[in-house]
Amino acid sequence: MRLPAQPGERLDRTRPLTFTFEGATVEAFEGDTIASALYAGGRRVFSRSFKYHRPRGLLCCTGSCPNCLMQVDGAPGIRACIEPARAGAVVRAQNVLGSLDRDALAVIGKIGGPFTPVGFYYRTMIRPRWAWPYYEKVLRNLAGLGRVDRHGRRTRRFDTEHRRTQVLVIGGSEGGVTAARAAAAAGEQVVLVDEGLSLELGGLDELGIEVVAPARAIGIYEGGLVPVDAGNVLLRFRAERIVVATGSLDQPLVFPGNDLVGVMLPNGIRRLVREWALRPGERAVVIAPAVEPIVDDLRAAGTEVARVFDLNERPPKEIVARGRKGRLASVRVDGETVACDLLVMSSGRQPAYSLLAQAGARIEYDAATGIFVPRDLPANVEAAGSVAGTSHAVPNLFPASAGKRRFVCLCEDVTTKDVRRAIAEGFDSLELAKRYTTVTMGPCQGRLCHLASVRLYARETGSDEAAIGTTTARPPWSPVTLGLLAGRGHEPVKHTSLHRRHEELGARMMWAGAWRRVHSYGDPAEETRAVHRAVGVIDVSTLGKLVVSGPDAVAFLERLYPNRFVDLKPGRIRYGVLGTDAGRIMDDGTIGRLSEQQLYVTTTSTGAEAVLEWFEWWNAVWRMDVEIVDVTGALAAVNVAGPNARELLGRLTELDVSPDGFRYLDLKEAPVAGTPCLLLRIGFVGELGYEIHCPSPLAEHLWDTLLERGADLGVRPFGLEAQRILRLEKQHIIVGQDTDSESNAIDAGMPWIVKLDKEDFVGKWALEHLQERGPRERLVGFELDGAAVPAEGSQVVVAGRPAGRVTSARWSDELQRSIGLAWVPPALAEEGSRLEIRLNGSLQPAVVRARPFFDPEGTRLRS
Template sequence: AVVVATDARGLEITEQLERAGVEIAATADLRATKLARLAASGRHGRVTSVELDGRSIDCDLLVMSGGRQPAYSLLAQAGARVEYEPRQGIFVPTSLPAGVEVVGSATGDLDQTARHPASFDGARGKSFVCVCEDVTVKDVKRAVAEGFDSIELAKRYTTVTMGPCQGKLCHVAAIRLLARETETHESAIGTTTARPPWEPVELGLLAGRHYEATKRSPLHARHEQAGARVMWTGAWRRPYAYGDPAAEVRAVHEHLGVIDVSTLGKIVVEGTDAAVFLERLYPNRFADLRVGRIRYGVLTSDGGRIMDDGTVARLGDGLFYVTTTSTGSEAVCEWFEWWNAVWGHDVEIVNVTGALAAINVAGPQARAALARLTDADVSNEQLKYLDAKEIRVAGVPCLALRIGFVGELGYELHCAASVAEHVWDAFVAAGALPFGLEPQRVLRLEKAHVIVGQDTDSESNLLSAGMPWIVKHEKEDFVGKWAAKHVAERGVRERLVGFTLPSTVLPVEGAQIVRDGRIAGRVTSARVSERVGRTIGLAWVEPDRASEGTTIDIRVDGTLHQASVTLAPFHDPEGTLLRS
């Protein structure tokens, strides 16, 4: 890196860069060195060298500071007089209104000297005065030529100082440029009129008190009473954990856990054309789904991109119960209604997310706990994996879905929101340990289950995400069929795979996968798994690296670590526990 600064504070960045492992190729203190020429060169958007008065220095980073300007705007709004201080090259408050006192660097007491303002030599490229509004030197010169030669008029003509920074970065530069172009002094140019707000304010806040949209499940009070650490997930407030996430993971693996999944989207699709309607929306089949059975489904856009996922349970010949991701219910319901307006099928679509609660009971003791709370036969023969059945639990009518996002024997119980606390309390009293989102993330990752929006992005498709079995190309039509066929013929450009690392290494989500010195993928999820004994995760890699046992390099804290690709779930790959 090359560092250029006009004061001691600007040069302090040198020490910070060195501590971060950055090699400092050169520094230039403009208080002691007068530079006649400063130029940067590069290729493909990257700096490759910097020229300091004819001396070329190879580097890949240029850090510059032109000094500090006291934040006087609030003082000016209060009535303070602000004038140009030529020795420092800044504007400082010179007189204050009664009852106002200023301390610190806002007084203008800074250890810096004025530097002659830089001028653009006219070489190829642009010289920006205001980065926020993309105002260039050429724009300001044009304003002066057309008669807008005061700072107030130039501001209105070019929008300089009117961006998000409100002049914090460009005010002095604009004034210096105007002074040079009009051949006058900065003190004669003056400053723009300081007006509130000091920082950008949303129009909605000016209209009234700012409220942040918040959704809470019917069980939110129970989570607070249990001491849960609550976090944001989209617009929902959900428990991160109730204490020790690792202990909560162990409870699900070894005994019994219970988690609130009321945030899942819940949509009822009913009508004589309901099966045909879902057949056209989803890439996989639902017309052949038997009553009382469940099937996993992924929605794709017209372009074949993954939009949302969830389960579809057939409760009657023309009655389906669809679940979506926690943040996807509104979008999916709108998607359904939009396509039905186009196709005109005989179906009714109702979003019942807010009316129903959902509780997931999981662990080796899940069946025994459920059996104690219901008169229904919940044996493996009568309530098989991927079965849907209406039963009463603790006296409450529930729709029981035999599914398992966390990889252990489990049941999702959907009931009226008004009685959800009663069902929750019954399982906690039966010995179930509440677990939060963080334990759930570990458990789902052990099964290599994908979270749409985290492990996928706006360009992900089913083939690249490792789910080609969902796409039924032989179907007459479905939303995104042409795109899926195109990807199948062209081939995927990246693949979502699992990987393992030693448990002492944990990459952040978004960590780079490096190949031959270039970025060749990214990590989407990673956690340390006690059950597996290693760090496990999901990552996008180049197709030729998406083979079992292939080695990939992941950058963690600046160091490359070798990870091993795995294509099967990390825990219970055959799904024996889910079906037990």
């Protein structure tokens, strides 16, 4: 039932629309919220409470309380009183079993009371321990704020937009609008953000003020960052000046029956009557400090005002509301009982200071006005209107009366008795009690319960509000859907220049840091066979690549690596292991000398960024005459390996590729297939091989030519899995796979790399110490007796005791054996030592192999 048209109402009565609630059609007008339309249709119970499933009705109508949370189009926790009614919306009640009017779970509120005091689940549901997951499931179903569809996917699109403005005004209250007008008049760029509750925002755009509504500021972060929830877009404002005009909030009175349906706050009445032309009740009682506007609103709606208690005149000693089936029936005030179906109550208004507190304001209790007010605002933040502390509230209103529950916190169903109990249990500070009782932690975020809980605390502990203080204000100030914060969810990913080629070949891709790399092209064993018998090509563009040049380039690398480089001749390459100050292995790669003063350094794929940072750091510390250029992305790289590699390369270049013309560990610059290239003869996979580095835009051409011209040579692309098998046959380590943050080059079986006779290098002292101390464990190859392959990380067992771990293991088709690398005690690091590896619960015998399984002399590699 609607009242006749009200002046300034939000409704457009010429535009009706319908949506459904629990399957039934609800009629509404444009301008209605879901709650106002339901109210017009006669609905009074809007939700069931969190714990006791008590019926709850409209209370604030301003999005401040939890009483109208519903599920709208599948999204739970929507505040129906501020959610615009949309044609076709599907609205459901949440946290009920059955219906809102007959919720089977209401039995908890009737019989569970004595058994479910605050924190009961910490005490009564902890035994037996194993049953907790089951208890938790039950609790989740009984208490909660709607259901989330576990299989739900992104149904709405959420975007993020970065905005800048000189002045950002939060809140379209009178103070906010005044501040916005003044700033615009002074020629400043102004944006005003409003929740959509303010009516007088027209005409502002003519002044050049941008109005963003309905939208909610989530918080104030450092640097003047204010994220604003504008529905489908998260606006991240950076403002030079922030004006907070969030106004003040009606504070409820705490008395028995204060949660009955029909008990409302003054602003709720105002909105129902003035904005949606609804009659809030038939017969009302008013208990509040400023009663005239409330009485005006009620009379405008034709509600009979049965009795008015002005708190400014005489605070009552007793208030008891009684109901029937959860609906208000009468109120008794100081012995006088008045029958009514509506109780408009308030203890006053408290500034909505949370955003100011987040920005760094100090919050102080003002005994004269009975409210907490913001003080000492940061330089770029201002408070305008009643948030600055112009309101007041009547303190100490806990009318003493025994019996029924008095709710301090409607969100979490916490009563005065619960708070007293928490204090008795020793939770004697407000912050601790907040965490234990969860008062102020529900959907209202303290809007309606913070002041009341501080007062209650002060009274129960014989203290005062000023001494108790406030709890910490944190974002989000307004509830926000996680989808909005998640945004579009793009995760940065790196692709090599050959990515499309791999896709075309049907490659199975895998992550390697931020890179997508080829795991295999379908058959890793077949791929290893091609490398051993013919020729394989693998995309190694992901390798980190640095050009280090300058008069001090060699000296610089001498000081960074344990290796020696002064004797590295131009055109030659050396394998290097980069160590930390503590002598631990950080990365590995090859160092090639392009010229006297230019070196080409490759790193692992995932270590490239860390190595570059490391180099730049030390260059800054040592102030040497060195320039470091990262050319990782500039160059693609393809490793061509196998007995036919020389023949294939020879077809594409005029370079002398004969064994003497292009030796193992030689570095050459020459065109290949018409593209300028850098060629490195190295052999990670153990066969004759060339790593060809070329400008990335030409990589597809090089790759295509290699496959085309090598077709008769049996060329085949191979992926990381084949590479891992091939390198394991040679016992070549992978940093980060076979080593960890504790490993050093000596223990990892590469003592020949460490030149302790060098003058100084990073980690020298530590490596000297390690050398002296002797190894505690060694990295060795092993061969399993059976065909099984142990998982990486499997235990090495010696004489029944754990003695080490497997770092890599694979089946080698070439060797017809299960092989791997493992860390073992030094005593076992000898060729032929026996050990056992735990595999699927049983112990599998294995034997240590100190030399590469395949081509131990390296004749194929050097051929």
